[in-house]
Amino acid sequence: MPNQAASPAALRQPLRTTRAPLYTPQERARRDASVWTLIQGVLAPVQFFVFLVSLALVLRYLATGQGEHAAALSVLVKTLTLYTIMVTGCIWEKVVFDRWLFAPAFYWEDMFSMGVLALHTAYVVAWFTGWLGTTQQMWLALAAYASYAINATQFILKLRAARLDHAASRAAGAAA
Secondary structure, three states, X not given: OOOOOOOHHHHHOOOOOOOOOOOOHHXXXXXXXXXXHHHHHHHHHHHHHHHHHHHHHHHHHHHHOOXXXXXXXXXXXXXXXXXXXXXXXXXXXXXXXXXXXXXXXXXXXXXXHHHHHHHHHHHHHHHHHOOOOHHHHHHHHHHHHHHHHHHHHHHHHHHHHHHHHHHHHHHHHHHO
C-alpha cells in the first residue's frame, strides 16, 4: 500500500463532527415564542453581575477580614438569584422541551446545576446554623462560585452551539 500522507492543507482543516441540532424546528419555535426565554435572557446577566459583586466582597473579606456582613449578605442574594433562575429555567424547559428538567439538550448543564445548587444551599445552611465559622463559610461560597462559573460557561457554550445550528440551518435553507 502506498504511503498516503495527508496534505498540509488537509491537516489545517478543522475536524468536523456530526451532532444533532440543539432544537428541533418545533422546539425553536416554542423557545422563540416563550416569554420565559426573555426572562432567562434578563436573569442570566443580572445573576452574573450579582456574582461579580459578591465575589469581590467575599475576596475582600478573606483578604482583609473586613466587610463580613456585606459579604455574607451578598452570598445570600446570589443564592436567591440562582434559585430564581433555576425555577424559571425549569419552566422554560417545560415550555420548550416538555420536561421540567434534564431535557436531553441540556442534560449535563442541568446535572451540573444540581451541584451548584447544593453548594449554594450548603452555604445558606452553614450561615443560618453557624455550622462553619465565617472564614470557612466564605471558602464554601468560593467553591459554590467556582461551580457556578463552570456551569455558566456550559450554558454560554450551549447558546453558541444553538446560534451555530441556526446559522447552519439558514445557510442550508438558502442553498436549497
